[in-house]
Amino acid sequence: MEPQKLDEYLKFRNPCPPFASAPDDGRRAQSLRAVCPSGREAPIRNPQSKIRNPKSEIRNRPKAVIPVHLFGQTADMDPIMEIAREHELFVIEDACQAHGAEYKGRPAGSIGGAGCFSFYPGKNLGAYGEAGAVVTNSPQLESKVRMLRDHGQSKRYCHKMIGWNGRMDGIQGAVLSVKLKHLSAWNEARRQNARIYDELLADLDGVIVPQKADHAKHVYHVYAIRVQKRDDLINTLAEKDIHCAIHFRLPVHLQDAYRHLGLGKGSFPVAEKCAEELVSLPMFAELTKEQIEHIASSVKDFYAKRCPESNDVQAAAS
Numbered sequence: 001m002e003p004q005k006l007d008e009y010l011k012f013r014n015p016c017p018p019f020a021s022a023p024d025d026g027r028r029a030q031s032l033r034a035v036c037p038s039g040r041e042a043p044i045r046n047p048q049s050k051i052r053n054p055k056s057e058i059r060n061r062p063k064a065v066i067p068v069h070l071f072g073q074t075a076d077m078d079p080i081m082e083i084a085r086e087h088e089l090f091v092i093e094d095a096c097q098a099h100g101a102e103y104k105g106r107p108a109g110s111i112g113g114a115g116c117f118s119f120y121p122g123k124n125l126g127a128y129g130e131a132g133a134v135v136t137n138s139p140q141l142e143s144k145v146r147m148l149r150d151h152g153q154s155k156r157y158c159h160k161m162i163g164w165n166g167r168m169d170g171i172q173g174a175v176l177s178v179k180l181k182h183l184s185a186w187n188e189a190r191r192q193n194a195r196i197y198d199e200l201l202a203d204l205d206g207v208i209v210p211q212k213a214d215h216a217k218h219v220y221h222v223y224a225i226r227v228q229k230r231d232d233l234i235n236t237l238a239e240k241d242i243h244c245a246i247h248f249r250l251p252v253h254l255q256d257a258y259r260h261l262g263l264g265k266g267s268f269p270v271a272e273k274c275a276e277e278l279v280s281l282p283m284f285a286e287l288t289k290e291q292i293e294h295i296a297s298s299v300k301d302f303y304a305k306r307c308p309e310s311n312d313v314q315a316a317a318s
């Protein structure tokens, strides 16, 4: 989401302080329903009435925003932080795909109130099983997260809160501490691979290469291009033993899990279009120049031979 859109959304979502009487035209009630995580009825029952229940109004106000540093490139954090300050929102950076990425020289995960990292095996820094971490400068948050991951224990057999078992296996810590030493070099190799892909694919009709923001040091967890005839392309490449992936075939708002929010098709047209067009080309540190050239020329062949009408799609896709 564009930072300005977030600001507009929050102003619409929460146009007056929670204790004030709020004129309402029904749209507001709709928006409250949309963001209520439990899917329970929105607190404003009569659109013409004043706020009936200030407590539930407070409970349903947004408390945090989670910018996602998608595919290895950081979100534009300055405007997000400014909007968050204005609306008193806590900022949680989802840096699960952005180990070692930077925003204006600052490491991903170090800008908001907390940063979250996944060490799933396929990540730029991956364990040999499930693992993850939360980073924060707040001692209170640190101690709370430490408790939450350990069934809410502050010390043995003393449960301050209800938590869960999120303890990372020692073996994963050992693997990660060895691999961490190589992260910068691996990220640099990914960046170099992306440069080669960019050069080879940039001028190809029907293909849009990933955009690089001036503010970001991209670490290319994923190298996703936007194309037309995606499934045909994927099948053709697979015949040549080039295996691609689709990251996020169905946007979050169209997943069954979020159906109760009532955000149907058309609610987020950009996300929906991207979900139809994105394809992730092979990307890892050890890819060779020759392999990238082979992949890029196979993509070119596909659009030249099998899909000549793709010359029109650049305009359609942008």
Ligand SMILES: Cc1ncc(COP(=O)(O)O)c(C=O)c1O
Binding pocket: 068, 070, 094, 096, 097, 117, 118, 119, 120, 131, 132
């Ligand atoms: C952007 C993003 N956020 C969150 C997650 C969840 O990470 P985990 O599965 O380790 O909890 C992932 C993992 O794929 C991710 O890519």
